[in-house]
Amino acid sequence: MSSIIPGAMLGLLGGGQLGRMFTMAAQSMGYRVTVLDPAEGSPAGSIAERHLCADYHDASALHELSTTCAGVTTEFENVPADVLRFLEQHCVVSPPARSVSIAQNRLLEKQFLAANGFSVAPFLAIQNKDDLSTAIDALFFPGILKVSQFGYDGKGQVRIHTPHELSDAFTYLQQQPCVLEQLLPLACEISVIVARGFDDEISLFPVAENQHMHGILDMSIVPARISAGIVQQARKMATDVAIQLDYRGVLCIEFFVLTDGRLFINEIAPRPHNSGHYTLDACITSQFEQQARVLCRLPQGSTALHTPVVMVNLLGDLWQSGEPDWNKVLSNPNAKLHLYGKHEARPGRKMGHFTVLADTVEQALQQAEAIKVSLKNC
16 A cells, blocks of 8 residues: 555544644644544644544544545554444554553453463453352452553552452452452653554664652653663563554553563553654654654654753642643753643643753753752742
8 A cells, every 4th residue: 555645634533632642743744634633722732733532433533534645643542443433444453453452451461462472471361249259269359440441640540458358459459350460569651652664664762771660650851760671671681572462553552570580571551652752852853753654654853862861750740720831841941841732721631741851861850850849839
């Protein structure tokens, strides 16, 4: 199939901040974007050429996407896979429905990874109350119980220290199908953004070191402060996952680096990822431009890093006393501010991020930490 040239209309399922950044990248390349998202005033829908404010299964909206868009992509993993299957009959779709259907379900994802020889934490399916009555190996405690679908940013999961807590945790999660995972001794968490094209071309972005607070990504440090051996292993595993999943698009692989140096896959996200936002400012090609390039069957851009960088999330908590003083960010000539156009700030809600670029990781981290403190104190 030939490339989709600039000027064409591209479809986007989902209207959040990832979709907003994709839309901006696609528009800068000369494409037009139609967003399908049920929320009025969504971050992506507010800047796209067309916003179809409808449910993802809406027949009229899907007909418009399938007949006016040369290609369709997604900005979050919980887009119904059957919608992607329908669109695949009419236009280019990235990522494919089969890949998304696996990655959007934690149990299917864990089973896929384990079946293909990838290291994952020991896990157990807890599908219903009957599974609680069976003897569960002590190795799963302490552990973490996660809903199989629709969990994100620490939501839909509960830490469990003893078997006696499991039933209450399952009830707290509304007895949805869950996965129980063994907690592992972590040295740090890292992620790799990988892109795979329809021509099998693969590109990898620099490895990010990720720090979380209350289950939400707080900061990404690039390049990650890990050994060259672990970097090489993570890149190889990310490449192999994309190939085994037959993935076409931008994919994030999140890893646990254990205290003994072993590397385990935590989760896969079939889309650009929060930990890849640094690519907007610090790489020759951003993860969002790469997403557009893959969708349009264009050659992929260079993922080379200009300088070390630290990305910091801006959560709604900062708005408790009104709009933050953005001079605290912008007065640093090495800092870049990105706000997502969300109208309501809520605790834990991602409202934006900033990056700091410097000659060394240590300098970038020091400046980013200083900005964080100044924002909290203003």
